[in-house]
Amino acid sequence: xxxxxxxxxxxxxxxxxxxxxxxxxxxxxxxxxxxxxxxxxxxxxxxxxxxxxxxxxxxxxxxxxxxxxxxxxxxxxxxxxxxxxxxxxxxxxxxxxxxxxxxxxxxxxxxxxxxxxxxxxxxxxxxxxxxxxxxxxxxxxxxxxxxxxxxxxxxxxxxxxxxxxxxxxxxxxxxxxxxxxxxxxxxxxxxxxxxxxxxxxxxxxxxxxxxxxxxxxxxxxxxxxxxxxxxxxxxxxxxxxxxxxxxxxxxxxxxxxxxxxxxxxxxxxxxxxxxxxxxxxxxxxxxxxxxxxxxxxxxxxxxxxxxxxxxxxxxxxxxxxxxx
Amino acid sequence: xxxxxxxxxxxxxxxxxxxxxxxxxxxxxxxxxxxxxxxxxxxxxxxxxxxxxxxxxxxxxxxxxxxxxxxxxxxxxxxxxxxxxxxxxxxxxxxxxxxxxxxxxxxxxxxxxxxxxxxxxxxxxxxxxxxxxxxxxxxxxxxxxxxxxxxxxxxxxxxxxxxxxxxxxxxxxxxxxxxxxxxxxxxxxxxxxxxxxxxxxxxxxxxxxxxxxxxxxxxxxxxxxxxxxxxxxxxxxxxxxxxxxxxxxxxxxxxxxxxxxxxxxxxxxxxxxxxxxxxxxxxxxxxxxxxxxxxxxxxxxxxxxxxxxxxxxxxxxxxxxxxxxxx
Numbered sequence: 001x002x003x004x005x006x007x008x009x010x011x012x013x014x015x016x017x018x019x020x021x022x023x024x025x026x027x028x029x030x031x032x033x034x035x036x037x038x039x040x041x042x043x044x045x046x047x048x049x050x051x052x053x054x055x056x057x058x059x060x061x062x063x064x065x066x067x068x069x070x071x072x073x074x075x076x077x078x079x080x081x082x083x084x085x086x087x088x089x090x091x092x093x094x095x096x097x098x099x100x101x102x103x104x105x106x107x108x109x110x111x112x113x114x115x116x117x118x119x120x121x122x123x124x125x126x127x128x129x130x131x132x133x134x135x136x137x138x139x140x141x142x143x144x145x146x147x148x149x150x151x152x153x154x155x156x157x158x159x160x161x162x163x164x165x166x167x168x169x170x171x172x173x174x175x176x177x178x179x180x181x182x183x184x185x186x187x188x189x190x191x192x193x194x195x196x197x198x199x200x201x202x203x204x205x206x207x208x209x210x211x212x213x214x215x216x217x218x219x220x221x222x223x224x225x226x227x228x229x230x231x232x233x234x235x236x237x238x239x240x241x242x243x244x245x246x247x248x249x250x251x252x253x254x255x256x257x258x259x260x261x262x263x264x265x266x267x268x269x270x271x272x273x274x275x276x277x278x279x280x281x282x283x284x285x286x287x288x289x290x291x292x293x294x295x296x297x298x299x300x301x302x303x304x305x306x307x308x309x310x311x312x313x314x315x316x317x318x319x320x321x322x323x324x
Numbered sequence: 325x326x327x328x329x330x331x332x333x334x335x336x337x338x339x340x341x342x343x344x345x346x347x348x349x350x351x352x353x354x355x356x357x358x359x360x361x362x363x364x365x366x367x368x369x370x371x372x373x374x375x376x377x378x379x380x381x382x383x384x385x386x387x388x389x390x391x392x393x394x395x396x397x398x399x400x401x402x403x404x405x406x407x408x409x410x411x412x413x414x415x416x417x418x419x420x421x422x423x424x425x426x427x428x429x430x431x432x433x434x435x436x437x438x439x440x441x442x443x444x445x446x447x448x449x450x451x452x453x454x455x456x457x458x459x460x461x462x463x464x465x466x467x468x469x470x471x472x473x474x475x476x477x478x479x480x481x482x483x484x485x486x487x488x489x490x491x492x493x494x495x496x497x498x499x500x501x502x503x504x505x506x507x508x509x510x511x512x513x514x515x516x517x518x519x520x521x522x523x524x525x526x527x528x529x530x531x532x533x534x535x536x537x538x539x540x541x542x543x544x545x546x547x548x549x550x551x552x553x554x555x556x557x558x559x560x561x562x563x564x565x566x567x568x569x570x571x572x573x574x575x576x577x578x579x580x581x582x583x584x585x586x587x588x589x590x591x592x593x594x595x596x597x598x599x600x601x602x603x604x605x606x607x608x609x610x611x612x613x614x615x616x617x618x619x620x621x622x623x624x625x626x627x628x629x630x631x632x633x634x635x636x637x638x639x640x641x642x643x644x645x646x647x648x649x650x651x
Contacts, residue, residue: 042504157369186368187531191575213505216577220584239581250506257509258579259538265557266516266539269509275474276504291506 003030003071004207005054005093005175010068012049012058013280020066021280024049025231027068031175036201036208038218038239040254041228042276047211050228051177055089091121094168098180100160104152111148114167121171135166140196158189162196169200176201179211194220215254219243224312227251230287231279233306237313247315249292249324286318294324328395329525330357330380330413330493335389337375337549349375350386351549357493362519362526364540364557366533366572372549373529377497380527381415394492407441414486418498420478424470430456430481431466437488455484458521460514476507480514487518495527500535512539533576537561545569548607551626555633565635567614606638614639 012024024046031037041047052058054070056077070077072092080088097103104113111132118128136144139162152160161181168176178197182190198221201208210221218225218239225242227235227250235248246252256270263269274291286292289299298318306314309321337350350372357363365373378384380391385400392398393412403410417423425433434452438444444451453463459480470478479499486494496515500508512535519526530536536543537557544554545566553566564570578584605620606612612619619638626636635641 042506187533187575188368188571191577194577214577215505215579216584219579219581220577243579243581254505255579257506259512259534260579263538265537268513268516269538271510271513272506273510275476275507 002032004033004035004073005029005031005209006071007050007054008069008071010050010053010070011066012046012053012063013066014062015064015066022066023063023231023279024053025279027228027231027233029226029233031207031209033174034201034205034207035224036210036222038222038225039209039211039228040213040215040218040225042213044230044276044279045228046231046279047228048179051095051179051209051211054177055093055095056085057095086120090117090168090173091171092173093175093177094171094173095177095179096161096164096168096181098183100157100164100181100184101152103164104160106152108151109148110150110152110155110163114148114163114170117167118170131170132166135170136163138169138200139163139166140192141166157185158192161185161189161193165193165196165200169204172204173206175207175209177209177211180213182217183212183214190217197221215243215258227254230277230282232287232303232316234288234317235313235315236306237315238311241311241313245311245313245321247309247313247321248288248317249294250288251315252324253291286316294319326356327359328356329359329393330527331355331392332376332380333390333392335376335379335391336387337372337379337384338387348549350379353389353546353549353551355544355551355554357525357527358541359492359525360519360523361541362528362539364536364543365527365529365546366531366536366543367546368531368572370548371546373546374497375549376546377415377495377527377529380493381413381495382410383415411441411489412491413493413495414489414491415495415497416479416482416486416499419502420475420482421470423482424478424485426470428469429466430461430468430473433481434485434488437485441489443489451488455488458487458518459484474507475503476510479503479511483511483514483518487522491524493525493527495529497529498531499528501530501532508535515539533561533573545572550607550636551634552608552636553634554626555631559631559633563633565629565633565640566608566637567612567639568608606636608637 007027007029010024010027011022013020013022027050039047053065072088077088114132115128118131123131132148133144136147141147141159141162182193197208212218222239225237225239226233229250235251242251246255253272257272259269272291277287285301286299286303289295296318304316304318306316309315332353332355335350335353339347339349353376355363365376367373379386382400382403390397398409431452434455435448438448438451452466456463456465461480500511503511518524528536528539540557543557543560544551545560547568553560553569560569561573564573606623609615609619616639624636624638626634627641629635629641
């Protein structure tokens with residue numbers, strides 16, 4: 001029970017008259033203080049919904065948490081009152097979203113938006129202003145006074161994402177949830193943001209949950225990777241382990257489908273074939289079986305649980321990688 | 325002699341009214357596309373790569389410069405009045421769903437193209453079946469509407485539609501970026517296969533360096549509307565000469581934690597990024613780690629450094645090759 005954040009058997013879906021359509025189907029994630037965790041999945045895999053539900057930000061209706069719980073230091077976030085929830089949001093757990101431009105109010109100066117967040121968490125005006133200047137410097141914005149008095153449209157995409165990270169860090173959260181924060185940015189800016197978060201994490205000791213579809217981003221940043229597919233975790237492993245010895249066929253296929261330096265020029269890339277399934281229309285059995293080269297009879301009948309494959313790797317696959 | 329299918333000479337595109345903060349989206353860009361090969365264009369947003377794609381396919385007219393296809397000069401006016409010329413170069417967009425008409429079935433979308441260009445009259449159904457087979461879709465997809473297709477299938481239909489008019493050149497603008505990671509490989513494989521089968525030539529525009537490296541024979545790196553480096557894929561990406569290409573290559577996260585950890589890229593101040601476009605000297609000077617006083621005064625031109633490996637940089641031109649590529 002030392003986990004800082006624990007998501008336990010979380011189910012998210014849409015309630016219907018006849019039962020519920022599940023989109024996230026039993027996700028369990030534990031995050032230790034100071035740990036950096038990557039959550040990888042394609043669109044529709046349930047990674048963003050899982051993160052949104054931590055802060056009770058699901059678009060409800062139609063979406064709702066069907067079962068399971070989210071514990072912050074043992075405190076059930078589903079049961080806390082609005083006042084406590086507001087303190088958790090931004091206070092204990094801060095979130096940075098994919099599209100920074102649409103996360104800021106275009107009519108307010110950047111500085112006043114950061115100060116507003118600080119004042120909501122109890123700082124007085126003078127402290128809020130001083131802290132705003134400090135965090136803008138911390139995220140590598142050399143001219144905090146200019147940034148503070150700018151409107152969002154006067155800043156570049158990279159600067160705005162730095163502002164969003166500054167805003168998230170202003171209240172010294174214990175957990176930073178970053179949902180594809182670099183997907184909309186150019187690669188050189190993405191690299192700067194990755195380096196920035198790495199160095200800030202090292203100095204503040206906060207835990208980082210980094211959601212992405214890009215395995216390259218994960219390789220450079222996190223200690224442990226969680227791979228999601230069709231609303232479930234299909235593999236979790238220490239980063240190096242995942243890249244060198246994947247234990248789920250989906251992870252293996254994803255890694256092989258990327259052209260690397262060793263891939264011969266124009267040679268056919270490894271295709272996965274098929275498309276990701278709609279998690280609300282699954283039949284019994286493993287959801288990856290239609291695309292899996294290693295499937296056996298059991299895969300048609302029963303969805304595998306996460307099985308311990310050693311060295312910290314767990315995979316939702318009936319077959320041991322040595323049988324592939 | 326190399327068979328050049330598409331040649332762009334000194335293309336310039338200026339947006340905004342004359343005298344009022346004109347934006348040089350494209351500044352003196354020239355390139356030769358050899359038949360049956362792929363020319364990759366890489367760069368970050370705002371570098372002009374999409375503007376170049378739009379000029380190549382005739383969505384816009386260049387402010388100056390000219391385009392030739394199969395040795396014939398091709399103006400926008402001619403393309404609009406000469407369908408045979410317009411057919412020779414086609415575009416595949418990034419997002420297949422926004423480039424397909426949601427109210428047209430796959431068959432109708434393909435038939436419409438054939439009708440407009442007056443091709444295969446009386447044999448449209450056979451041609452549609454043939455096109456679908458070419459992109460790896462079975463006949464049952466003919467009656468489907470775009471919303472009934474997955475991203476990969478929709479992109480196949482978009483490619484089939486581009487192929488319907490028997491083009492010589494396909495301009496591919498980020499053709500895999502909007503797709504799920506697990507279906508990107510099959511579109512890339514498809515593009516390679518039909519290129520070999522039809523002896524097609526591609527202009528492949530992307531910010532994904534590993535995909536560009538995989539597909540392209542030649543590569544141009546663009547920065548603020550100019551080509552700053554150009555050459556064979558292995559020359560440009562494995563032995564970069566321009567400091568910007570070096571930075572771009574180092575910025576790409578590689579899916580290998582061991583190699584990632586070995587790399588270190590210094591954090592750079594963001595303030596420079598929003599520096600106003602300069603009109604004198606090298607456009608990369610404000611960000612360049614190798615900048616010298618001379619760079620701020622005289623803009624470099626794209627010159628052949630070695631064996632057709634072009635670079636637009638005073639320092640790179642002067643330095644012995646190994647030193648620059650290692651810095």
